Amino acid sequence: xxxxxxxxxxxxxxxxxxxxxxxxxxxxxxxxxxxxxxxxxxxxxxxxxxxxxxxxxxxxxxxxxxxxxxxxxxxxxxxxxxxxxxxxxxxxxxxxxxxxxxxxxxxxxxxxxxxxxxxxxxxxxxxxxxxxxxxxxxxxxxxxxxxxxxxxxxxxxxxxxxxxxxxxxxxxxxxxxxxxxxxxxxxxxxxxxxxxxxxxxxxxxxxxxxxxxxxxxxxxxxxxxxxxxxxxxxxxxxxxxxxxxxxxxxxxxxxxxxxxxxxxxxxxxxxxxxxxxxxxxxxxxxxxxxxxxxxxxxxxxxxxxxxxxxxxxxxxxxxxxxxxxxxxxxxxxxxxxxxxxxxxxxxxxxxxxxxxxxxxxxxxxxxxxxxxxxxxxxxxxxxxxxxxxxxx
Numbered sequence: 218x219x220x221x222x223x224x225x226x227x228x229x230x231x232x233x234x235x236x237x238x239x240x241x242x243x244x245x246x247x248x249x250x251x252x253x254x255x256x257x258x259x260x261x262x263x264x265x266x267x268x269x270x271x272x273x274x275x276x277x278x279x280x281x282x283x284x285x286x287x288x289x290x291x292x293x294x295x296x297x298x299x300x301x302x303x304x305x306x307x308x309x310x311x312x313x314x315x316x317x318x319x320x321x322x323x324x325x326x327x328x329x330x331x332x333x334x335x336x337x338x339x340x341x342x343x344x345x346x347x348x349x350x351x352x353x354x355x356x357x358x359x360x361x362x363x364x365x366x367x368x369x370x371x372x373x374x375x376x377x378x379x380x381x382x383x384x385x386x387x388x389x390x391x392x393x394x395x396x397x398x399x400x401x402x403x404x405x406x407x408x409x410x411x412x413x414x415x416x417x418x419x420x421x422x423x424x425x426x427x428x429x430x431x432x433x434x435x436x437x438x439x440x441x442x443x444x445x446x447x448x449x450x451x452x453x454x455x456x457x458x459x460x461x462x463x464x465x466x467x468x469x470x471x472x473x474x475x476x477x478x479x480x481x482x483x484x485x486x487x488x489x490x491x492x493x494x495x496x497x498x499x500x501x502x503x504x505x506x507x508x509x510x511x512x513x514x515x516x517x518x519x520x521x522x523x524x525x526x527x528x529x530x531x532x533x534x535x536x537x538x539x540x541x542x543x544x545x546x547x548x549x550x551x552x553x554x555x556x557x558x559x560x561x562x563x564x565x566x567x568x569x570x571x572x573x574x575x576x577x578x579x580x581x582x583x584x585x586x587x588x589x590x591x592x593x594x595x596x597x598x599x600x601x602x603x604x605x606x607x608x609x
Contacts (some may be wrong), residue, residue, distance in 0.1 A: 233447055234311060242247045242389045242396055242425070243310075248491050249399055250430035259570065261378065261399035261408040264462035264483070269455050269562040276550050276565035277506055290364065290379075290422070292563045296322035297361040298333040302427055309361045310391040315361050324362070324450055325383075327443035327602035334358040334428075336602070340439040349464070350431030356427040358444055364454070366423050375454040376487050380600035383448035385603075387430035390421040401432030403447075411452075433441050437520040440595040447604045458492040458519060459562050461485040461551050469538075469572040473584040476536055476570050480512065480529040482551050486519035492555035493518045497527045502548035509533065509547065516556075538583050539569025 223567045240248050249255050257587040268284045270276040295316040299305050308314055322331050327334040328349065335358075337344050345353045381388065385403030389396075392414035400407035428444035464484040471474045480499050486492045497514040511531040519525045537545040546567040553561045580589060596605050 218558055237476075242391075242399065243307060246427070248256050249389075250302075250401075251352060252429055253431050254349050254446050255399070255402070256401040257407070259409060260400065261410060263406075263408075263427040266380065266565045268453055269459055269564055270369045271563065272499070272560070273563055275347065277548060279565050285356065285369070286375075287290075288366065288369070288456040290366060290451040290452060291324055293321050293364075294324045294446075295319040295363040295420065296328070296331075296333075298328060299361075300334075301357050302359045302425075303551060305359055305361050305425065309363065310425070311394045312421050314363070314423075316543075317433045319361075320364070322360075322445075325447045325604045327385075327447050327604060328358075328360050328445040329443050330600065330604075331445075333360070334444070337442045337444055338440070339437075341437070343434070343437055344442060347434065347437075349434045352429040352433065355550070360426045360445060360448060362424040363421065363577065364425065365391040365419050366414055367418070367419055368452075369454075371475075372454040375412075375456060376410060376459070377409055377412045377452060377454050379450075380450055380505050381424075381446065381448075381450050382406045382408060382583065383603075384424075384426055384446045385428065385444045386433045386436065387427040388446075393421055394423075401430050403436055403444075439593070441597060441602065443602045447602065455569040456561050457487045458495070458553070459485060460497070460551055461524065463551055463564065463566065465549070465566075467536075467568070467570045467572065469570070469583065472498045472539070473572065474535055478510070478533050478570075479533050480551075482525060482527045482529075482599070483524055484517065484519050485524045485555065486502070486521060489521050491518055491520055494554075495519065495561075496500060496554045497529070498552040498554060500550050500552075501531075501533070502550075503537075503549070506548055533570070536570040539571040540582060540585075544587075545569060594600045 242310045268281040270284060272359040282326050287404055297319045328334055387401045388396050390409060392411050393416060395414045397411055397414060398409045427443060460482050464481055467476050467481040482497050494516045496516055499512045503509055504606060510533060512531050514527045514529055517525050539545050546569050549568055550563055550565045552563050555561055571583055580587050596603050598605055599609055
């Protein structure tokens with residue numbers, strides 16, 4: 218009897234382990250694209266996007282294209298199109314896969330604007346009979362993407378992240394043949410820590426994009442239904458201990474004259490040991506980049522693999538106020554300093570001093586009632602589709 222019970226327990230444990238194991242991406246694509254409980258895999262927590270610079274001067278220029286810690290993956294990619302996920306080449310993500318006979322495409326772009334698939338316009342309903350979370354099996358446009366890149370030598374001993382701004386609607390990512398992550402939803406970014414997948418020299422990234430997933434039902438609206446990697450793809454590197462996120466809150470006084478400036482920064486530590494006696498120095502600059510205020514935090518310790526929040530607060534006398542008619546912006550830098558005062562990294566951003574309120578169903582900006590008019594305007598370029606250029 219005891220032996221039977223033990224065997225039964227072993228069987229049940231094995232069953233639980235089997236079903237709790239994450240599925241290989243291509244072993245059952247529909248587990249991902251028709252499963253409302255799975256909309257992302259292995260993604261980083263959402264945060265303000267920025268590049269870490271080595272000096273305040275660089276951070277104030279904030280030209281990420283020239284930053285040592287930035288690499289764009291925009292450009293020409295190898296591309297293979299299929300009308301269904303089943304039509305892809307099963308080993309396309311492997312490093313040694315031969316893609317010489319594939320087409321090429323621009324990233325970012327919608328593949329319909331590049332001559333693949335069919336651009337469809339719908340004002341409300343899906344282009345297929347809706348049956349969430351299921352998607353059509355007979356026609357579900359699918360694109361396979363590949364390209365190579367070389368990691369800069371200066372990125373050794375840093376954390377490296379891949380950020381894909383917009384991909385419609387489901388996407389799977391591999392680096393050097395290894396599964397990295399999954400995302401659903403065409404209008405939000407996906408970010409992955411790819412440090413452990415990289416090697417020195419040439420690396421290969423492969424992405425599988427599927428037009429219709431259960432997440433597609435959330436984007437069922439009045440616009441052109443287009444797919445693909447249609448916004449920037451980029452890599453960025455950070456020190457092992459770095460500023461991960463930041464935000465600001467401006468609180469104007471009762472006369473909408475002076476303001477309390479509240480700043481918050483999250484510090485992350487990817488080391489296997491604690492990062493001790495760190496400080497954050499935040500500096501506010503006016504539009505001409507003249508220093509208005511400098512704030513320094515208390516010393517903090519960040520545990521291995523941990524995250525700590527730093528808060529700073531200061532009174533700013535009569536700052537120039539932000540409004541739609543006069544969008545005054547201030548520059549802001551955050552420096553992360555070690556226990557000897559050495560700069561570990563610098564980030565930057567821009568903020569406006571303003572206060573919004575709703576009083577008696579009236580919207581107020583800086584104490585002034587404002588009437589808002591809205592229009593139904595979608596991002597749509599006649600040649601680029603949902604990929605918008607700076608000029609447009």
